[in-house]
Amino acid sequence: MKISKDTKIDLYKRMVRQRTFEDNTTKIFAGGEMPGFLHLSQGEDAVAAGTCSNLTKEDVIFTTHRGHGCIIAKGADLKPMMAELFGRIDGCCRGRAGSMHFADISNGCMGSNGVVGEGMRISLGTAFAHKYNKTKNVVAVFFGEGATGTGAFHESFNMAATLKLPIIFVCSINLYAQMTPKEDHISIENVADRAAAYGAPGVTIDGNDVEKVYEEIDKAVKHCRAGKGPYMLECKTYRHHGHFEGDPCNYRPEGELEKWLKKDPIVLYEKKLKKEGVLDDKQIKELKEAAQKEVDKAVAFARQSPQPDIEELYKGIYA
């Protein structure tokens, strides 16, 4: 597959935007300004960018407790997103949801989820609606390897296969479910092999190679738009941070993080794009500065947004 220059730049920009946002939240959270728990995805950036870059605005995603990257890759406006993490009234969810339960429906994120695996069950319905309404839109549902142990994974994939729903199951293998390493809770090497249990294609790739993700998602999207049912993509990657911000990570073998930092998807891609002459150092610097500026604006927006009134607790429980 030939990837155009524009697409390459798009892939890179998405990753930089994601990373810049997340690195900033790390600092802000450490400063005590952000409430609750925070699960970040630095290191897994290519999975989100490579997937969402190949979706249309009408396609939707479901993500997890570790969803910032996906949501931004899908095209979120950073201001209401940041305001939500601050718990402010201008947050996408009026400060009720925060990081783990975030949604940005108008930009195609149908929801993060605090309950591992549940995004998959809900994604069935949105995919069903697309099929029912005869749009050709697809649903991409992100999840970690830990989620493949849930009944939700199986029921969802099985039902998607039975009802031929257009769902791309995107599994981000970051080597851990909380603090438990993959080999302690999964008995096979490649979870994409599980797609065969439903008669669906399942492909395992290097999740740090953003173009590879893009290419494979291309096949998945075509498969789904053609009405052939679900498709699974397994992306081997790593989370640079702990399970949550503040996690001391003492379960990590020595040198593991360092090894993966060398395979940082953004660093790798930067090198590639420079070698290919798609971007030069100056352009890269500019793109990073632009991302930082956007994030700064989002932070400023969040900080000035009012705290929700107590009445917010009681508003809109019922439609």
Added chain:
Amino acid sequence: MKISKDTKIDLYKRMVRQRTFEDNTTKIFAGGEMPGFLHLSQGEDAVAAGTCSNLTKEDVIFTTHRGHGCIIAKGADLKPMMAELFGRIDGCCRGRAGSMHFADISNGCMGSNGVVGEGMRISLGTAFAHKYNKTKNVVAVFFGEGATGTGAFHESFNMAATLKLPIIFVCSINLYAQMTPKEDHISIENVADRAAAYGAPGVTIDGNDVEKVYEEIDKAVKHCRAGKGPYMLECKTYRHHGHFEGDPCNYRPEGELEKWLKKDPIVLYEKKLKKEGVLDDKQIKELKEAAQKEVDKAVAFARQSPQPDIEELYKGIYA
């Protein structure tokens, strides 16, 4: 694998005992003497017999709402079993459980289940106990193809594989989940292929060939006793009766039942044993009469057993 003459007779006797019991309950139920719902397994007899014949007394089984065959094959005493179906105080469960929720712990049936799939989740613990106590006992858990859609199936198989638990997953494919045909709720041909999703062996066989079941269970038992984790056996078979007694079965294509009646596992095996000179007509007749006598005694026992007192409702809720 060479099957001894004794084993052959044992296999045949188990099937006859099962079938005789179930055919009698059909009549009794139709007569209005048995309360509740009744799900029978005539036609699937070889799956239960072939499996249980190859288990020791210490090995245990879990079964489903359609569990009579399995329970009898495992060696149940028919008297307390029949009394339970009548709801009497001498029933295995004191008349509280009935057909769908029946258990006979001392004879190795750890429970039927009214909730599709749940036997699998519970079987994990019993298999765990065997492993924990370093016995070499195995657990066989029976279920239908409908149950393979449940989260319970996946969670259980996945956990069994991860913890290397000695569980044989025995799936009886009788072509229907209630009234929905297999192809409407399963997207692949052979569900035993799902075992690969957990790195476990999965084998699909003719479930009406009792010796074939016996042989394959032999491999499964060895695998489990060797501490290699779970094993799946898929047995293609058919239920002669409806989903429940009284089901008009108007969802069945014409001629389907007749086709399968020709493949009745007992009839087939009778022919084979006669051809091989293992049993002759006279012996077969005697065995059937003995089974009928045993069932008659069980029915008489059940009929004379008292109804439970109202206090039974309140006894033994807590240990």
Added chain:
Amino acid sequence: MAENKPLNFQWAINHGIAEEMRRDPTVFLIGEDVGKPGGPFGVTRGIIQEFGPERAVDTPISEGAIVGLCCGAAAAGLRPVAEIMFMNFITLAVEEFYNQASKMRWMFGGQVKQPFVVRAMTAGGFGAGPHHSSSLEGWFASMPGMKVVMPSNPRTAKGLMKAAIRDDNPVLYVEPLASYKMKMIMPEGDYITPIGKAEVVKEGSDVTIVSIGRMLLEAEKAAAALEQDGIKAEVIDLLTVNPFDMETIYASVKKTNRCAIIHEAKKTMGCGAEIAASLQEDMFDWLDAPVARVAAPFTHIAFHPALEKHYLPDAENLIAKVKELVG
């Protein structure tokens, strides 16, 4: 469309669904055996024939995924009507009701709606045993964002189904197998039975009987018998257990100063507990006797018919209780 012949409960549900499917193309049916087989107990017969397999969808046995699918489809603008069969199996979808459906609209700051209905059957009275006969509406009455309706007869069965389908919130629709064959002449034309509104089905001045779901039959029987003894009971058919229509109950108790609640679910932590607790909290000075609960005891429902019968509350229990209150 006039319906002058008596209709039974089962067909009343069926008609309610079919009428709404005719009216609104976003309404569809989903669940185990609801399509081709016409429902495990025949409630959805004819739907697939009229509306096609796209709108009457048979699924694998996956209660969690069925309700999850409802959440996602509703958020995307459709109006699913799902079936979970016996209410006991709803245990497998508590996650999707509680953490997902009931919270989604509020949690997302109003970005979505969750208009869907899940039908669940209570099967007390058939010897179906411990895994098939439970009444679990209490758990769902504890969930803000959910609604729970408990029709009492064919008229309310149809009216509440239509209201539930038109509601923009997740609605659990509880139908008793024991009422399926109950028949009555139905109202003519398109009507709904409003959710959250109890009905006073018999006026009285001595005691208020709050009845939930199919217990209305028992309540009416009891009221008739009590009348013989000179006790005038006001009978309220609650119809909804989330939200509770406390206004109607309070208005009645202001008149009668006494109240008994009857429901098929267990007494302990049942809906009667909430009603009694609220009544004594808000109407303390109006009560001349304790609020009584007539409900199932704190044990399991048995397979054995006599044990099951004893377990289930009935008119007899209610009469005895009311006499205590009034006596």
Added chain:
Amino acid sequence: MAENKPLNFQWAINHGIAEEMRRDPTVFLIGEDVGKPGGPFGVTRGIIQEFGPERAVDTPISEGAIVGLCCGAAAAGLRPVAEIMFMNFITLAVEEFYNQASKMRWMFGGQVKQPFVVRAMTAGGFGAGPHHSSSLEGWFASMPGMKVVMPSNPRTAKGLMKAAIRDDNPVLYVEPLASYKMKMIMPEGDYITPIGKAEVVKEGSDVTIVSIGRMLLEAEKAAAALEQDGIKAEVIDLLTVNPFDMETIYASVKKTNRCAIIHEAKKTMGCGAEIAASLQEDMFDWLDAPVARVAAPFTHIAFHPALEKHYLPDAENLIAKVKELVG
């Protein structure tokens, strides 16, 4: 083994488990991250080192299977102690608690026992948001055959854990994240806190405060403040919500004639509803004021800290309520 230094709640649980594991080789630990990682929040640190991986088992993310495994292992003679992390995830195991564990012994006519413990954490107060902060003990209080304990401090945390592990019934053990760092000097030696028995932690004559779980801190704060205003509150630490120790509450109310209940769960259909309903039913003539419930409102817990704080009941709410009752 004497423990003279103050111990915190987290370690109290840990010690309770470890002591029982030492005493009884059939006790083992199972759940997500409980083994090698020492628990998602560090509660089971050191267990795997002392007892080995056979007795401290890390599992896939499968709450239903974890509790299912407990049922099967308990029926086979072991004594599992499982962890489900945040109580919200117990939604995924309601089936195994309700249809299986709680019924199994009775349903099988006494053929088996179900001795296992499942730990579940409530996380109100940490901005953990709608999927992580719920108090759902009410559902489990409705299940005959289950027991549910709600420790209030390190002493009861350890004592109830040991009692739960020794109990032959399924026990849900609810531990509040907000109490993990709470410290106290512990009783010496091997002791248990009996299940089903409330403790009167402060005597008083004007009003009974029934406190559930970590709300004891708030109840004690409120009682101290009320004392200043001349109101003598008797404070009861309920400790168990299934079975409810109504005897202790009744005895107290006979003295005080007034009662307020405080719990972190929602008021609607919470355990307070059952207690209030029973109190007015059985003690109607003893009550000089309505039984009050101080609990979370009928909405969802928010991520936003101020909203969350408002949602959670506290001493202030309780004081105001008690003053209404007594005033």
